[in-house]
Amino acid sequence: MNGLGESHSEQAGRPPEARAQGAEEAEVGLAQQAWTLLFELLHTHMRNFPALAAEFDLSPVQAHVLRQLGEGALAMSTLATYLSCDASNVTGLVDRLEARKLVERRSSEQDRRVKMLVLTEAGAELRGRLMARMALPPPFIASMPEEDLLALGDIMRRALKPQ
Template identity: 80%
Template structure:
């Protein structure tokens, strides 16, 4: 299956109740079609995220935390905002990652009351493997002709530059 079936594309470009932007009833503009298809593609791909996290014996939220942590320390309150959850939820989440030896809490140099999260050596190694797996292109991308891959890459680069 190539992911580009006509029926899927037809459903994706005709969302119910959305603004049309097209010239005929039920039609949508090209920008909305492109965005709807991209969103659908990413949503479909992200359904695999729980299985990917499980490969590393992580919950999906734990995998998101490791993805968010990088070279620099991150305040637990910042992580709570990123995850759109209460700080008490982050405490339990960090407790489990800390018990596995993947992160450690440190007091902020600016404010000792603020707890910063830092990856341990083991956490950084696991994060590296996780990120490598996350960024493996799916089959539908690798199956595209190289000229389509180049065009897709260039379009995505231009889109990201406007952000």
């Protein structure tokens, strides 16, 4: 069987175009299966994120903000887009982070009307601890054989490589 319900002899009797189409369908099926499994893995793992954020007295959204700010200053409007929410929600969120002295609002050097969000020293320290905690692999990953971890790392690097 070829994975599509046909034996190799049945495949051999088909025209080359039909065989190629069958191979493409099988590849799409494998890609879809791999993507579905990856999506399920990430979804399952993200269920633990609220508890992880709570370890640092953060909401999950606050933890995402600190993670995002590791790249440097970020316009509040860009943050709203990243979080898929409107500016008023971001204002409240930033107010709470600012009250904890984790972030500061600054005017953009290019356009003073634009408010930029930057980490404070305390925010950078907390972000560092948060990121270190997030980097700890779950037990099912940590217990994989080295060969599997190398293969998984290679696959993930290729998947994340810009197209």
